[in-house]
Amino acid sequence: MGMEDTSENNLSEAQSNLEREEKQSVQGNIAIKGTRNGLLLTLEPETPFSELLNALSRRLSEAPGFFRGASLALDTTRRNLRISERTQLEALLAKYQMSVTPLEQTPTAKHNEREVISASDIGSDPSIATEITSEQTQAQAYLLDPRDSDDTLFLRRTVRSGQAIHHASSIVILGDVNPGAEIVASGDIIVWGVLRGMVHAGYPNNENAIVCSLVLSPVQLRIAHLLSRPPDGFQVQARPEFATIKNGQIVVEAWVNGHGRTGRK
Amino acid sequence: MDSRVLTITSGKGGVGKTTTTANLGTALAMQGKKVAVVDSDIGLRNLDAVLGLENRIVYDLVDVVEGQCRLRQALIKDKRLPELYLLPAAQTRDKNAINSIQMEQLCQQLRQEFDFVLIDSPAGIEQGFRNAIVGADEIIIVANPEMASVRDADRIIGLVEAAGKPEPRLVLNRLRPEMVRRGDMMDVADVIEVLSIELIGIVPEDEMIIVAINKGEPIVYEKRSRAGSAYINAAQRIIGKEVPLEEVEEAPTLMERLRRFVGIGPSMTEKRVRS
Numbered sequence: 432m433g434m435e436d437t438s439e440n441n442l443s444e445a446q447s448n449l450e451r452e453e454k455q456s457v458q459g460n461i462a463i464k465g466t467r468n469g470l471l472l473t474l475e476p477e478t479p480f481s482e483l484l485n486a487l488s489r490r491l492s493e494a495p496g497f498f499r500g501a502s503l504a505l506d507t508t509r510r511n512l513r514i515s516e517r518t519q520l521e522a523l524l525a526k527y528q529m530s531v532t533p534l535e536q537t538p539t540a541k542h543n544e545r546e547v548i549s550a551s552d553i554g555s556d557p558s559i560a561t562e563i564t565s566e567q568t569q570a571q572a573y574l575l576d577p578r579d580s581d582d583t584l585f586l587r588r589t590v591r592s593g594q595a596i597h598h599a600s601s602i603v604i605l606g607d608v609n610p611g612a613e614i615v616a617s618g619d620i621i622v623w624g625v626l627r628g629m630v631h632a633g634y635p636n637n638e639n640a641i642v643c644s645l646v647l648s649p650v651q652l653r654i655a656h657l658l659s660r661p662p663d664g665f666q667v668q669a670r671p672e673f674a675t676i677k678n679g680q681i682v683v684e685a686w687v688n689g690h691g692r693t694g695r696k
Numbered sequence: 697m698d699s700r701v702l703t704i705t706s707g708k709g710g711v712g713k714t715t716t717t718a719n720l721g722t723a724l725a726m727q728g729k730k731v732a733v734v735d736s737d738i739g740l741r742n743l744d745a746v747l748g749l750e751n752r753i754v755y756d757l758v759d760v761v762e763g764q765c766r767l768r769q770a771l772i773k774d775k776r777l778p779e780l781y782l783l784p785a786a787q788t789r790d791k792n793a794i795n796s797i798q799m800e801q802l803c804q805q806l807r808q809e810f811d812f813v814l815i816d817s818p819a820g821i822e823q824g825f826r827n828a829i830v831g832a833d834e835i836i837i838v839a840n841p842e843m844a845s846v847r848d849a850d851r852i853i854g855l856v857e858a859a860g861k862p863e864p865r866l867v868l869n870r871l872r873p874e875m876v877r878r879g880d881m882m883d884v885a886d887v888i889e890v891l892s893i894e895l896i897g898i899v900p901e902d903e904m905i906i907v908a909i910n911k912g913e914p915i916v917y918e919k920r921s922r923a924g925s926a927y928i929n930a931a932q933r934i935i936g937k938e939v940p941l942e943e944v945e946e947a948p949t950l951m952e953r954l955r956r957f958v959g960i961g962p963s964m965t966e967k968r969v970r971s
Contacts, residue, residue, distance in 0.1 A: 496826070499858055528858060589892055591854035592847050609850045609890060627890070 461486045463503075470498075473506040480516045484523060491527055500528045500595070518582040521598060525586065530597035583618070590614065590628065610650055616640070629653075632674075643673035643686060657681050701803050701813040702934070703832035704867075705856075707848030709819035711840045712869040715905060715915075716927070717816035718746040720836075722914040723931035725780035729811040732771065734783040734802075736828045737818040738793055741785035748775060748912020749782050758786035761798045767805050776917075781810070791824035803831025812934075821855060829856060835864035836896070836934075841871050841882040846890055853893060867897040867930055897930030898942045899923050 460475035474483050491498050584598040592611025601618030612628035620632045622644035631653035633640025638655045648667040651660045652674055659681040671686035704717045721733035735743035744750040755770035774780035806813045817828035835856050839849040856864050875881035902923035908915040915924040932939045
């Protein structure tokens with residue numbers, strides 16, 4: 432699961448720039464710092480969230496090229512976000528094809544192993560950070576089934592080649608997902624449109640997650656730790672279908688009147 | 697002043713960006729518009745040759761940006777159309793010779809002088825591409841009806857949207873009607889289904905284009921060429937005129953007409969339903 436190819440240079444460029452400007456970058460009550468493990472966003476604890484959001488929006492629009500495709504870790508040592516706030520933040524970042532890595536503590540905090548892995552690969556793959564920290568974050572943030580939380584990411588657009596959407600809960604897309612696009616969710620993935628790209632629901636290990644779409648024709652479909660792809664000579668069915676894990680493998684079935692519910696446990 | 701800056705881009709190389717730029721530019725100038733075509737493919741310039749102006753280059757885009765000459769000195773007047781100008785790329789430099797800010801300023805300068813500024817983008821998604829789109833009001837994507845080209849076009853559409861530009865429009869180039877009919881090539885509907893953007897031109901594959909490029913004469917001058925008339929129609933649509941999209945069917949061969957006359961074989965109407 433590579434990140435956007437274009438973003439790598441931008442990101443390291445952005446990082447070195449940001450490191451240089453670190454002091455000045457504390458403007459409008461937000462700070463974006465380049466760290467060894469990627470970008471780290473710190474939010475001022477006393478400021479209202481809407482102001483922080485505006486400040487961040489302004490900052491991103493100043494240099495959209497620098498930030499595009501980057502993943503951002505959120506420093507919550509000083510300020511914790513509510514679910515609704517987090518959703519708004521993720522929606523803003525999605526505009527720049529950015530994502531929040533579920534790295535809830537400062538990346539410099541601990542774990543030498545993490546540094547070894549990421550140092551060779553600075554900021555280029557959010558999944559590495561995610562994977563390594565997944566045990567801790569699971570314990571903290573996602574004790575519940577992610578589908579029970581209300582911070583679903585809703586997107587009303589075509590997700591195109593090279594665009595990656597990563598979200599810590601479910602994702603609903605009103606539009607198509609084209610080949611070369613990548614959707615990764617800890618919960619379900621629902622595509623009201625044609626699904627032709629790569630999707631990974633229930634990342635990293637939520638086996639109850641489902642994927643459904645009006646026309647299910649993904650390059651590759653992953654749920655939790657399982658991976659499947661359409662068999663050779665596969666004919667696309669022009670009808671709504673859903674994919675679930677049954678008996679240890681991914682099964683795709685037609686979505687018949689209420690039948691989809693049986694996919695849930 | 698309501699001048700428009702359009703960038704012609706594709707992601708993938710070899711799909712016909714330069715040919716499209718030359719022909720749209722020429723067709724717009726034939727409509728009486730004052731047009732500048734800009735070659736932003738620094739280091740791999742070709743637009744000058746396609747227009748047959750390569751031997752007139754003295755200064756180029758990089759010279760203008762670096763202040764070695766004035767813009768007017770670098771603009772080359774077309775051989776036939778007094779309202780068509782070319783700003784050639786530098787051949788001995790590379791894409792990093794200019795930056796986005798300089799390119800945007802250059803577009804602003806060109807706006808003062810022209811109704812239309814057409815920028816021929818290099819292939820790829822790196823600095824050269826970013827320079828090409830930074831000053832554009834509109835983006836025109838050139839794609840061929842084949843998988844690699846459509847996927848790259850899709851990638852470009854995403855990048856264009858992320859750059860805050862309006863939704864690009866599409867010129868579908870090098871369509872081969874006989875292959876579409878056999879089911880061996882994506883048809884127009886297949887491409888539009890994936891890209892879901894507005895189509896402003898369907899240009900059939902045409903051997904005469906290669907001859908035209910070698911001669912340095914845009915195909916729009918060739919009255920008999922279907923590709924030429926497709927570009928003229930696309931230019932009309934850019935100006936805002938309502939022109940029906942090209943019929944993708946090939947003109948029936950003598951044999952087909954004969955069969956139809958006798959009353960065997962598929963009728964024209966039946967086939968049109970398919971496309």
